[in-house]
Amino acid sequence: MNERMTFAIGDIHGCFEKLRSLLDVCRSSARDIAHDFLFLGDYVDRGPASDQVICYLMREQASAPSRFRCLMGNHDHMLCRAADPSRTDAELIQWWANGGEETLDAYGVDDPSDLPAEHLTWMRALPLQVRDKHRLFVHAGVRPGLPLEDQSQDDMLWIREPFLSSRLWHGALVVHGHTPTATRSPEVQANHVNLDTGACFGGPLTAAAFGPMQSAPLFFLNSDGLKFELKSRPATRRTPKSFS
Ligand SMILES: [Mn+2]
Incomplete structure (x- = not known):
């Protein structure tokens, strides 16, 4: 039996009801096992209730900071830039065109600099990564071939390829x-686990449960109330021929 579990949770994007559902599912699944939550970023934009998501995360974190950790995502970072006095027009437009308009609607303001100051202060202070014994938790991924301690902010917030199809071991899961993910189910590989199941595009919000004894996820939970296991695919290169 694992004496402690960490639930890592994918991109929320303003989907407050899915967040509430998933946390209920996690808490009832953990029962009396000590557990903590680690959010992988992108709390705001696209979905309808970014304000409620931020309020909820801030309140929960204030009551138990070490058990409720939140990483920064590229949308949280874009919002911080768009709300900053030194922003450029390009930064404002980039954020607005990527779902920022829904965030303004949720907060009932016309300009991101009018968001509550404590929300912006909280967002600006979010860390880019968390390490534990087996894993690196980060919003987007890492640049293959670079040591984990040399990763850039830009890659940690934004990278897709060549990270997603890389089969290199990065030094941690x-x-x-x-x-x-196209399947709206998490993707498990030998070197990475993708937990963005498209909550703001009609998919569920998904959590992976991790224990101290093995690096791979113990099981998954989602906001539809499903609990399931997924094993990593064999660590071979994806080639069309392997399916023929
Ligand atoms: Mn993102």
Whole structure:
């Protein structure tokens, strides 16, 4: 029996009801096992209730900071830039065109600089990554071939390829979100686990449960109330021929 579990949770994007459902599912699944939550970023934009998501995460975190950790995603970072006095027009437009308009609607303001100051302060202070004994938790991924301590902010917030199809071992299991899976189920590989199941595009919000004894996820839970296991695919290169 694992004496402690960490639930890592993928991109929320303003889907507050799915967040509430998933946390209920996680808490009832953990029962009396000590557990903590680690969010992989992208709390805002696209979905309808970014304000409620941020309020909820801030309140829960304030009551138990070490058991409720939140990483920064590229959308959270874009919003911080769009709300900053030193923003450029390009930064404002980039955020607005990527779902920022829904965030303004949720907060009932016309300009991101009018968001509550404590929300912006909280968002600006979010870390880019968390390491544990077996894993690196990060929003988007890492640049293959570079040591984990040399990764850039830009890659940790934004990378897709060549990370997603890389079969290189990165020095830790990389647990990430950022790129919605086509299947709306998490993707498990030997070197990375993708937990973005497209909550804001009609998919569920998904959590992976990790224990201290093995790097791979113990099981998954989602906001539809499903509990399931997935094993990593064999660590071979994807080639069309292997399916013929
Ligand atoms: Mn993202």
